[in-house]
Amino acid sequence: MKAGAGHRVVVTGIGLITPVGIGTEVTWRSLLEGRGGIAPIRRFDTAGLLTRFAGEIKDWDADAFVEPRKRREMSRVIELAIGASVLAWQDAKLGTLSPGVADRAGCVLGISMGGMDALETAFTELSVHGALSPYTLLMAATSLASSQVAIRLGLRGLNYTANSACASGAHAIGESARAIQHGTATLMVAGGSEAWVNRVCIAAFNAVKALSVNNDAPESASRPWDVDRAGFVMGEGAGVLVLEERTHALQRGATIYCEVLxxxxxxxxxxxxxxxxxxxxxxxxxxxxxxxxxxxxxxxxxxxxxxxxxxxxxxxxxxxxxxxxxxxxxxxxxxxxxxxxxxxxxxxxxxxxxxxxxxxxxxxxxxxxxxxxxxxxxxxxxxxxxxxxxxxxxxxxxxxxxxxxxxxxxxxxxxx
Amino acid sequence: MTTFSQIQAIIAADLRVDPASIQPRSSLVQDLGADSLALTELVIKFERLFKVSIPDEALRDLQRVEDVVRYIDERGLQAAAR
Structure with a gap:
């Protein structure tokens, strides 16, 4: 990354939670074998929706990543973000950071629709009771995901949420790499999370005719470049990279996947x-x-x-x-x-x-x-x-x- | 169900603690680990179940589970057992 000609940036950890698996290697193996994870939606009633299938995460157990009593203040998008961040952190073999490094360790996550599911519940609650739970805000506000990750991993530096619709996750990684290059950070937990497989988001994307409505053949509905392609298929999940200043990574003997060039x-x-x-x-x-x-x-x-x-x-x-x-x-x-x-x-x-x-x-x-x-x-x-x-x-x-x-x-x- | 057992059930579900650990003398903050957000959430649940109003001024005096039980019983509004 030549602009500013500063520090070099390498990838030292990966955490993935996707419709084809919880974990990086299981996801990667499935992709290499050409096995998809698109199926009829199981998590909620899809009656009345034009699109009734998606890439849902199977066997997701948030309790494995989040203390049960803390889950009250989190929507699904935050839980997935924490899950992928923890996996990436473990993959990078990072533990508790020294105070000096922690101050220059940050988190930027790309999230577009965020806690729409929490808002869906909130509107009903407000109309019935006339007041909301204090957790509504914490579940719905998109920016809370990177904050929750920072609390868990002890990341005391740069922290924000990037939202550029479907480019958000890439923006988060690119801008995090820039932060390391320019010296704002030494280490960044960077990626994205989305849990937009819910009634409101599906109806909204159906309204702009963006989604495939091929309910009869969900597993083959997502077919980029194919002559029969007819709209995208929603999936949920999170992907997080640990980005590190190259010298820092080399000095601690980290395994390096590649360089952000x-x-x-x-x-x-x-x-x-x-x-x-x-x-x-x-x-x-x-x-x-x-x-x-x-x-x-x-x-x-x-x-x-x-x-x-x-x-x-x-x-x-x-x-x-x-x-x-x-x-x-x-x-x-x-x-x-x-x-x-x-x-x-x-x-x-x-x-x-x-x-x-x-x-x-x-x-x-x-x-x-x-x-x-x-x-x-x-x-x-x-x-x-x-x-x-x-x-x-x-x-x-x-x-x-x-x-x-x-x-x-x-x-x-x-x-x- | 007594007021206590109903309150005990709400707290156990909300704070994810063992119901047996919730005793009349238990402090909501010190013993059961409720933070300010959790207290606000509990108050909302008590208000909705028992059809009472618990203003912020009253909250200061509701330190222990027995304080909450007394507050609700004094208002004579047992939750409708429906």
Whole structure:
């Protein structure tokens, strides 16, 4: 990350809670095997909703991560954020920080819809009783997730919530990396969480016709780039990375997944739901430029690819424009084909998937991509996982409101 | 059900403590671990169940479980056992 030419940033821990598993390796294995987690919704009554399926987390036991009496002040999105953060913290083999490090350790989480489920309950409670529980605020306020993580892990530095719709998780990681680069922090717990599989959010996204309504075949409804794609599928979950200043990580003997090499951002400044090609292009170019590499150095793209008609083709065109003739030599896959769209957590989970691709030299397939739609002509990883050295990879995340982010990760000390 | 047993059940569920550990002499804050938010939440639950009003001024005197029982019994409003 060249801007400011400051400290280098590495990834030393990953925590994932997704519709295909609780834990990083279980999620990763499922993705590599092409196994998805989309199914009819079980957690609440879906009667009357146009979309009645999603990627729900199975066997979630919040008590494993949160003291039972503290759960009263938390909505699901906060519990998931704590769960993924604790997993990442354990993975990084971090314990209690010394006071000096703790003051420069922070947490930034990307959350978009937040505690909408708590508000849903609150409106009913208010109309019946005329007053609310003191916990309503703590459950509904999006910013409380990063605060709750800070309390548990003893992170006494930079702390806030990033909200840029479906790019939130990527923004959280990019800005956290910047904070380390510029010296504001030495260590950051960065990622995203979303628990938007509830009646209000589904009805709201149905209203803008963004969701697939293929209730007859939920498991194959999320099909990025496929000719039969017809809207995205909601998933819930959280993804958290531990980012660390490189020297700090090396000195404590941490296991390093990869380096955060570049971060690019842009806004379409055009329309709230309709994307432009120019916005994603500028984000990718900025990230590649920030990484101080040529586009041809990128060997894998984990695409935003939500399975919508317009968004998918738009990203394909933007990738073609940025990579030129090299575009045909860059494998691309879409994690959303198996876990669905994790909203504010999507960019963080997919950044983690990109880091794992670099670590293992493995690219997961895009499930349900059988016949690419017109104009969708990149080198899609489909059918089965691919084995290939990945020195540098790029992960895209875009959101409503025309917000765009790109992150570039590389192997430690890769020859570029 | 007595007022005490009803209060005991509410506190046990809310603070996630063993009902047997909730005695008349138990202090809500010191023995049962309620913080300011938890106290506010408990008051709301007592008010709704017993149909009483517990103003903030009264809360200061409700240190122990028996104080709450007395406050509610004195107002003669046993919860309707429905």
């Amino acid at each position: 570049g971060f690019g951002v842009s806004n379409d400044a055009f329309h709230v739901t309709q994307p432009t090609q120019d916005g994603p292009e500028r984000a990718m170019r900025m990230a590649i430029d920030d990484a101080q590499i040529e586009p041809s150095a990128v060997r894998y793209v984990n695409a935003h690819a939500t399975s919508t008609a317009l968004g998918d083709i738009n990203e394909v065109r933007a990738i073609r424009s940025v990579f030129g003739t090299h575009a045909d030599a860059v494998p691309v896959s879409a994690s959303k084909s198996m876990i669905g769209h994790l909203g504010g957590a999507a960019g963080a989970v997919e950044a983690a998937v990109t880091a794992l691709s670099i670590r293992d030299g493995r690219l997961h397939p895009t499930a349900n991509l059988v016949q690419p739609g017109k104009g969708c002509d990149l080198d899609f990883v489909m059918g089965a996982a691919r084995t290939q050295d990945v020195p540098v990879a790029l992960s895209n995340s875009f959101g409503f409101g025309g917000t765009n982010t790109s992150l570039v990760f590389s192997k430690m000390d890769a020859t570029l």
